Amino acid sequence: MTKAFFDHISTTPLDPRVFEAMRPYFLEWYGNPSSHIHDQGQAALRAVDHARAEVAALIGAKAGEILFTSGATESNNLAVLGAAEGAGAGKRHVVVSEVEHFSVMNALTPLRNAGYEVTLLPVDGNGVVDPDAVRKALRDDTALLSVMHANSEIGTIEPVGPIGRIAKEAGVTFHVDATASAGHIPMDVREIPADLVTLSAHNFYGPKGAGALYLREGTKVAPRTFGGFQEMGYRAGTENVPAIVGMGAAAILAGREMGAWAEHLSRLGEILWDGLAAIPMLHYTGHPSERLPGHVSFWVEHVEGESLLLFLNMKEVMAASGSACSSNLRGRDEEDLVASPVLRAIGVPSDICTGSITFSLGKGNTVDEVRLALDALPGIVERLRAMSPTYLDYQKRQAKGG
Numbered sequence: 001m002t003k004a005f006f007d008h009i010s011t012t013p014l015d016p017r018v019f020e021a022m023r024p025y026f027l028e029w030y031g032n033p034s035s036h037i038h039d040q041g042q043a044a045l046r047a048v049d050h051a052r053a054e055v056a057a058l059i060g061a062k063a064g065e066i067l068f069t070s071g072a073t074e075s076n077n078l079a080v081l082g083a084a085e086g087a088g089a090g091k092r093h094v095v096v097s098e099v100e101h102f103s104v105m106n107a108l109t110p111l112r113n114a115g116y117e118v119t120l121l122p123v124d125g126n127g128v129v130d131p132d133a134v135r136k137a138l139r140d141d142t143a144l145l146s147v148m149h150a151n152s153e154i155g156t157i158e159p160v161g162p163i164g165r166i167a168k169e170a171g172v173t174f175h176v177d178a179t180a181s182a183g184h185i186p187m188d189v190r191e192i193p194a195d196l197v198t199l200s201a202h203n204f205y206g207p208k209g210a211g212a213l214y215l216r217e218g219t220k221v222a223p224r225t226f227g228g229f230q231e232m233g234y235r236a237g238t239e240n241v242p243a244i245v246g247m248g249a250a251a252i253l254a255g256r257e258m259g260a261w262a263e264h265l266s267r268l269g270e271i272l273w274d275g276l277a278a279i280p281m282l283h284y285t286g287h288p289s290e291r292l293p294g295h296v297s298f299w300v301e302h303v304e305g306e307s308l309l310l311f312l313n314m315k316e317v318m319a320a321s322g323s324a325c326s327s328n329l330r331g332r333d334e335e336d337l338v339a340s341p342v343l344r345a346i347g348v349p350s351d352i353c354t355g356s357i358t359f360s361l362g363k364g365n366t367v368d369e370v371r372l373a374l375d376a377l378p379g380i381v382e383r384l385r386a387m388s389p390t391y392l393d394y395q396k397r398q399a400k401g402g
């Protein structure tokens with residue numbers, strides 16, 4: 001039976017070519033790159049250096065500007081905390097958009113506790129940060145600006161080029177979380193004046209356990225892990241060599257093939273958008289055109305997002321509710337689902353919206369799989385709406401004439 005995986009924003013399947021590139025570094029070349037006095041260590045060191053150049057090429061960087069981490073969360077933590085500390089005394093202000101991932105947002109807590117002031121940049125109804133708002137928010141004491149490249153929940157691509165130029169003029173370090181976009185849409189640090197860029201291998205058909213932080217030459221970042229001198233002293237600890245090799249291999253493939261992937265995904269996405277138009281009371285989220293290819297997000301009035309996903313899963317269709325992490329968020333005192341901060345930021349009404357849905361398509365998806373989802377959705381929506389208490393209230397109010 002077909003199983004349709006439409007949750008590539010949470011993770012992508014490993015490309016078999018990437019797996020083949022990694023295999024020797026599990027079994028044959030198991031050396032530690034720091035112990036390169038012998039052949040084993042040298043092979044590992046060479047492999048890590050190759051991967052560094054390959055990842056750098058994906059974003060137009062120099063190899064020496066890429067440092068490997070365990071993934072996007074660690075890269076974001078290092079960028080936010082490291083750049084705030086690295087900016088030095090007197091710079092105690094940080095600016096981030098309201099729609100950043102938790103690995104940026106929650107890294108602000110220790111900064112606030114240490115006396116930093118945080119400015120949150122609002123977004124419009126499509127989830128876009130206004131560059132003028134950035135200009136107004138930056139100050140002489142601003143240590144860091146962080147705005148993501150693309151939002152995983154609503155797919156919107158942020159204007160990081162214009163925003164970066166404003167940061168550059170103001171002399172503020174600019175961090176871009178490119179976890180959801182890297183390997184899917186072009187990102188070149190020779191054009192986008194970002195000082196720090198977060199990348200994650202498992203989001204572009206590479207393995208889990210490897211991420212990278214691009215660090216433009218001259219950017220000041222204080223380390224967050226302490227130990228040996230790995231990763232130019234920014235990130236101590238023995239490197240995850242097979243995963244790093246996999247990240248390099250995935251970066252090469254993405255660099256070569258992302259145009260073709262995007263074309264395929266956009267075509268499938270169109271079929272999905274067109275089919276969804278038949279469902280009443282459905283609202284799309286995110287920007288209508290400035291969005292990730294194959295990313296389709298929406299909510300349906302009075303239809304509980306998580307229930308919809310459970311029913312879809314029974315039909316072998318796998319999608320996500322907002323960002324994968326936010327589905328773990330529940331009210332502290334009651335069992336109510338807490339509205340996603342991204343949905344709140346774009347002004348989705350919480351009384352009739354009880355969860356959004358994100359379909360994130362991947363290069364392996366087919367038209368038949370999209371049709372499977374479209375065949376299943378209308379019946380599930382109808383069934384869930386019929387049992388929704390908010391819909392019953394709404395119908396009663398309608399019957400009373402208001």
Ligand code: PMP
Nearest residue numbers: 071072073101103152177179180
């Ligand atoms: N940033 C963004 C935009 C994300 O969507 C995610 C989650 N995939 C992360 C950071 C964190 O990624 P990870 O959980 O792989 O560390």
